[in-house]
Amino acid sequence: MAxxxxxxxxxxxxxxxxVHGVDLTIEDGTFCVFVGPSGCGKSTLLxxxxxxxxxxxxxxxxxxxxxxxQRAAERGLAMVFQTYALYPHMSVRQNLAFGLENxxxxxxxxxxxxxxxxRMLQLEPYLDRRPRALSGxxxxxxxxxxxxxxxxxxxxxxEPLSNLDAELRVSMRGxxxxxxxxxxxxxxxxxxxxxxxMTMADKIVVLRDGRIEQAGAPIELYNRPAxxxxxxxxxxxxxxxxxxxxxxxxxxxxxxxxAQGRVLHAAVDGRTVADGEEVQLGIRPEHLHPDPxxxxxxxxxxxQLGGESYLYARTETGIALTxxxxxxTTLARGSRTHLAIRPDFAHVFRKDTTAxxxxxxxxxxxxx
Amino acid sequence: xxxxxxxxxxxxxxxxTDWIAFGFLGLGVFLMLGPVLWLTLSSxxxxxxxxxxxxxxxxxxxxxxxxxxxxxxxxxFQVVSGEHAGRELAQVRxxxxxxxxxxxxxxxxxLNVHINDREAVRAVQVETENYTGLFTRFNFLRYFWNSxxxxxxxxxxxxxxxxxxxxxxxxxxxxxxxxxxxxxxxxLMIPPTVTLVPLFLVVSQMGLINSPWAVIWPxxxxxxxxxxxxxxxxxxxxxxxxxxxxxxxxxWRVYWxxxxxxxxxALAVLIIFSVMWRxxxxxxxxxxxxxxEGFTLQLALNSFxxxxxxxxxxxxxxxxxxxxxxxxxxxxxQKFITQGIAQSGVK
Numbered sequence: 001m002a003x004x005x006x007x008x009x010x011x012x013x014x015x016x017x018x019v020h021g022v023d024l025t026i027e028d029g030t031f032c033v034f035v036g037p038s039g040c041g042k043s044t045l046l047x048x049x050x051x052x053x054x055x056x057x058x059x060x061x062x063x064x065x066x067x068x069x070q071r072a073a074e075r076g077l078a079m080v081f082q083t084y085a086l087y088p089h090m091s092v093r094q095n096l097a098f099g100l101e102n103x104x105x106x107x108x109x110x111x112x113x114x115x116x117x118x119r120m121l122q123l124e125p126y127l128d129r130r131p132r133a134l135s136g137x138x139x140x141x142x143x144x145x146x147x148x149x150x151x152x153x154x155x156x157x158x159e160p161l162s163n164l165d166a167e168l169r170v171s172m173r174g175x176x177x178x179x180x181x182x183x184x185x186x187x188x189x190x191x192x193x194x195x196x197x198m199t200m201a202d203k204i205v206v207l208r209d210g211r212i213e214q215a216g217a218p219i220e221l222y223n224r225p226a227x228x229x230x231x232x233x234x235x236x237x238x239x240x241x242x243x244x245x246x247x248x249x250x251x252x253x254x255x256x257x258x259a260q261g262r263v264l265h266a267a268v269d270g271r272t273v274a275d276g277e278e279v280q281l282g283i284r285p286e287h288l289h290p291d292p293x294x295x296x297x298x299x300x301x302x303x304q305l306g307g308e309s310y311l312y313a314r315t316e317t318g319i320a321l322t323x324x325x326x327x328x329t330t331l332a333r334g335s336r337t338h339l340a341i342r343p344d345f346a347h348v349f350r351k352d353t354t355a356x357x358x359x360x361x362x363x364x365x366x367x368x
Numbered sequence: 369x370x371x372x373x374x375x376x377x378x379x380x381x382x383x384x385t386d387w388i389a390f391g392f393l394g395l396g397v398f399l400m401l402g403p404v405l406w407l408t409l410s411s412x413x414x415x416x417x418x419x420x421x422x423x424x425x426x427x428x429x430x431x432x433x434x435x436x437x438x439x440x441x442x443x444x445f446q447v448v449s450g451e452h453a454g455r456e457l458a459q460v461r462x463x464x465x466x467x468x469x470x471x472x473x474x475x476x477x478x479l480n481v482h483i484n485d486r487e488a489v490r491a492v493q494v495e496t497e498n499y500t501g502l503f504t505r506f507n508f509l510r511y512f513w514n515s516x517x518x519x520x521x522x523x524x525x526x527x528x529x530x531x532x533x534x535x536x537x538x539x540x541x542x543x544x545x546x547x548x549x550x551x552x553x554x555x556l557m558i559p560p561t562v563t564l565v566p567l568f569l570v571v572s573q574m575g576l577i578n579s580p581w582a583v584i585w586p587x588x589x590x591x592x593x594x595x596x597x598x599x600x601x602x603x604x605x606x607x608x609x610x611x612x613x614x615x616x617x618x619x620w621r622v623y624w625x626x627x628x629x630x631x632x633x634a635l636a637v638l639i640i641f642s643v644m645w646r647x648x649x650x651x652x653x654x655x656x657x658x659x660x661e662g663f664t665l666q667l668a669l670n671s672f673x674x675x676x677x678x679x680x681x682x683x684x685x686x687x688x689x690x691x692x693x694x695x696x697x698x699x700x701x702q703k704f705i706t707q708g709i710a711q712s713g714v715k
Contacts, residue, residue, distance in 0.1 A: 052610050073616040085611035089629045098625070099615030146615070 002063050002076075002153035002186045003028045004049065010057035011044055011210070018044055019210040021058065026188065026203065031180050034190045035197040035233070036207035042190045043158055045207070049188065050156050051075050063153060073102075078147035079156040082163065084139045086131035092118075092142050093127040099150045117145040120182075121175075137168045144179065157189040161196065173199060194234055198222070206230050223361055228353040231282050237310065237322045239347070240288070242281045246273050253343055253359055256281055259317050262295065266346035268356040273348075279356075282347035285310070287362065288323040290331075294340030297321055299331050313339065404691070411684035412494045418680045429493035433458050436475045443488065445469065450485035457481065498685035508686065510661060511668040515647060516693070518580050518664060523642040525588040527635055533589075534597030535623050539609060549598070556591045564655070571656055582656040583664075587646060593638045600634035601627060636701045643697050647690075665690045 004026040011019035019041045026032045034042040047053040049060060051072030060068055067075050078099075086095050093114060100110045118124045121141040131139055140160060147155055157176070161169045177200050180187055191197055197204050198218045205215040206229070214226040218234075225231035225239075232238045244256035247263070249270035256264045256279065264281060273279060288294075297313035300320075311323040311331060323339055331337055344362030349355050382390075406425070410418065413427040432441035435458050442458035445467075457469040457479060467486065469479045502508040537549050567586055576582035604627060612622045628635070650666045657663060663671065669690065672683040 047610075050610075050614060052613065072610075072613045077614065079611070079614045081607045081611055083605060083607045085605065085607035087608060087612070087626060089632075098612070098617070102616035102618075102621060146611075150615070 003061075004032075004154060004186060004188065005061040005064075006045075006049075006058065007061070008058035009045065009048060009055060009060060011041070011048060011053065012056040017056075017210065019048070019056075022210075022212055024205060024212060024215060026186060028186055029184050031177075031187045031189065031200060031202045032205060033197040033201035033203070034188065034205050034207055035192065035194055036213075037233075038192055039209075040207040041210035042192075042207045044210075046079075046156055046158055046188060046190045049154075050077055050079050052079075076153040077156055078150045078152035078154075079158065080140075080143045080147050080160045082159040084131070084143040084163075086139055086142055086146075088131055091128050091130055092123060092134070092145075095131065095142055096145050096149050099146065113149045113151075117149045120148065120179075121145045136164050137172060140164065140172055141175075144176070148179070148183070153186065155185055155187040157187065159191055160189075161191070162193070169196075176200065194236060198234070204234070206233055223363055224355070224358060225282075225347065226355055228280060228282065228349045228355075231347060231349070231355070235284055237285050237324065239282045239284050240319075240321045241349075242283070242315075242319055242321075244279055244281045246270065246275055246277045246279055248275065249273070254348060254356075256348070264341060264346070265343040266348045267343045267360045267362075268346070268348045268358050270348075270356065272356065273350060278351055280349040280353075281341070282349060283341050283345060285322040285324040287345035288321065288339045288341065289325070290323075290337055291340030292338055294338035295321075296336065296338055299333055299335050299337060301333060302329065302331060304328060311337075311339075313337070407684060407691075408688055411498055411681070411688045412496070413498075413681065413684075414493070414495045415681045417495075418684075426492055427494055428490040429495070431489045431491055433472050435470060435472045438470075438475075442470070442472075445481075445486040446489055447481055447486045450482060452479055452481060453485070456489065457486070459486075495681065498681045499689070501682060502686055502689070506668070506682065506686075507661070508668075508689070511663050511665045512689075514580060514662060515664040515666070515690075518583050518653075519643055519646040521580075522584045522587050522646045523639055525584065526590060526593055526642045527638055529588050530590060530593035530638065531597050531628060531631065531635065532623065533594045534601055535627050537594070538598045538601035538604075539606070539627070549594075552591045552594050560652075564652075567652075568655060577656055578659050578662050580657075580662070583646075583649070583653050586652070587649075590642070590645075592641065596638055597631060597634050600631050604630050640698060640701050644694060647694050 004024075006022050006024040009019060009022040010017065022045060034045060036042050044053060048055050049062075051067070051070060051074075055068050059066055062075060062077075087098065090098065096114045096117060097110050100113060105113075114127075115124075118127055121144060123138070123141055123145055126134060126138060126142075131142065134142065143160070160176070161172050164172060173196060176189075180200075189196075189200065201218050203215060204218050204221050206213040206221065208229055213233075214221060214230045221230060221234045225234060228241065232241075242258055242264075244258050244264060246254055247257045248255040253265055253267040254270035254273065256266060258264065258281075266281060295315060297315050299311055299313050301312040303310040303312075306328065308327065309325045309329045311321075311325065311329070313321045313323065315321060321339060342362055344360045344365070347355060347358065409425060409427060414429050417424070417427060417429055431444045433444050435442050438460070442460060445457055445459055447453055447455050447457060447469075455471065458472050460468045460470050460478070462468070462483065465483055467481050467483050469481050469486075471477060471479065533552075537545060537552075571577065571582045571586065576585070608626055608630070609622055612626045617625065648666065649664075650670070653664050653667055654670070657667060660668075660671070665686065669683060669686055672679045672686070
């Protein structure tokens with residue numbers, strides 16, 4: 001069992017606190033992704049779990065045992081670094097074997113494990129090359145292989161794909177996900193790329209300024225973001241926000257009014273807000289669609305990708321709205337159109353940025 | 369190689385810049401190599417040829433001939449002017465400005481020749497006795513061994529200790545790290561002559577006088593080495609060290625298996641420095657090594673130079689032999705330096 005549990009984990013650099021009491025449980029076998037903007041403390045958190053940074057406060061448990069004071073090597077983890085951190089003076093084979101030689105494993109077993117990992121990651125033709133003779137993707141696979149041979153309890157990945165080009169990144173994403181399915185270990189993966197987080201994770205932990213903003217399954221975060229930060233961070237392009245005022249609350253949801261008096265409905269639980277309270281209405285680009293009844297906007301830019309289109313528009317009050325349309329569009333820059341907001345897709349956030357619970361999920365309507 | 373050496377700017381004929389470049393390079397070669405060449409050629413001269421004035425470049429030795437009726441061989445001369453011009457004679461003895469000479473073909477007749485009318489007959493003669501004498505008459509191997517032992521042991525220890533200090537200063541964060549580093553660098557400003565006496569007191573208190581360790585121990589901690597290696601180690605990414613730690617490597621293994629191999633180019637530079645320092649060191653060994661069986665080569669060379677008389681032939685031969693090892697070390701390690709630079713260029 002390799003459940004990872006963080007209890008009130010704190011990290012101070014001198015007088016500066018960069019991680020503020022993180023509580024988190026990562027169940028055994030989970031692929032957990034830490035995501036957040038740069039400087040949010042996600043890499044620091046990972047390095048604390050790895051044992052490469054001291055833990056200033058709180059408790060870290062791996063498999064139920066407190067490991068705060070154990071050295072990195074004793075924790076039974078393996079890590080893949082952003083820079084790959086392959087030993088440049090060793091061949092691929094020596095790179096893979098180094099960790100095993102350090103624990104004085106018998107030579108025959110080292111050879112068996114190395115060739116097994118090389119087979120799994122298709123590294124066999126490169127075993128006697130030096131890292132600098134490999135391409136970025138191959139180096140990445142060696143770095144993963146170096147983690148795999150040690151058969152660790154938990155894999156840690158520190159932005160492993162950020163040095164790769166877009167195409168390779170997609171294929172390596174698939175390989176890492178496949179690796180997780182095959183060996184089923186707990187994996188903790190740090191990235192600033194929400195697409196990586198959405199596609200790979202069993203559980204996403206969104207961090208900001210050393211605090212957890214929200215943790216949960218990717219779709220859960222997408223459907224029910226806890227606050228405007230998570231709502232804006234998960235999903236691409238980011239969610240649109242419209243400042244509104246609450247005018248009425250019924251069992252069906254709340255009625256809102258924007259600055260120009262336009263009336264909007266949202267299917268959210270309005271029990272915790274009062275009439276007249278200022279709120280933000282959130283709507284994802286993919287949930288805006290052209291409709292003569294909708295919100296009048298001026299198109300500022302159009303991106304046609306063939307299979308889908310993005311409209312960058314502005315309302316009369318100057319609020320930017322992004323709309324994602326499936327298929328192609330005849331709308332051009334400068335044209336005027338109407339974009340409709342359906343209540344079942346709307347999110348409402350209080351002034352303190354926290355979300356009101358949604359009553360119905362429009363996203364689940366046409367689920368196949 | 370030839371193509372490289374003969375490449376020039378002008379297409380068919382030598383350009384102005386070619387003249388300047390080749391001239392400058394030629395001058396450089398002459399200045400650098402000339403003395404060494406002179407030394408090497410002179411080391412094969414006989415003591416007599418060395419004393420000669422004006423000096424000759426090649427090791428030319430006077431020639432002798434056995435003449436009937438004389439017990440010792442007589443020196444051969446070519447008569448260039450005067451009565452006997454054109455004849456080759458052997459000199460019996462010299463009296464004032466005249467030499468009494470004899471024709472080897474007709475040993476009974478004595479001829480008088482003015483000394484300015486004759487020239488000694490010479491031929492290139494390599495005096496290997498200068499070298500063999502070092503082994504038979506002097507204890508060259510003993511001095512060579514002393515120098516080698518001191519150089520090798522001191523270099524190994526220098527590299528080991530300096531690299532450990534550099535590793536700590538480059539890769540560990542601890543309070544006072546910069547202070548320690550600055551203190552080490554600051555010692556560069558103290559001239560070695562200032563520490564000579566206190567160092568001697570320490571070494572003699574420890575009873576090391578006349579032992580090679582008296583030369584080795586004070587030499588191994590060099591601020592230059594620490595500085596050089598630290599600056600190089602700063603360029604090794606921390607991720608590599610962290611990766612090794614995750615790979616169960618102890619701090620010693622991180623140092624030994626990761627940091628040291630990756631610092632190879634800087635280590636090569638330090639090795640060259642250390643070998644040159646120790647091999648050429650003179651003042652300190654002169655003070656602490658007083659018995660001739662403990663002498664290094666430099667001290668032995670010095671001992672050839674007496675107050676009244678200098679054994680030039682032995683001195684020159686030994687100087688050549690002293691230069692050889694360090695030249696070899698340099699030539700060998702230089703390759704490593706360029707290799708190292710080429711390697712670190714490609715990440």
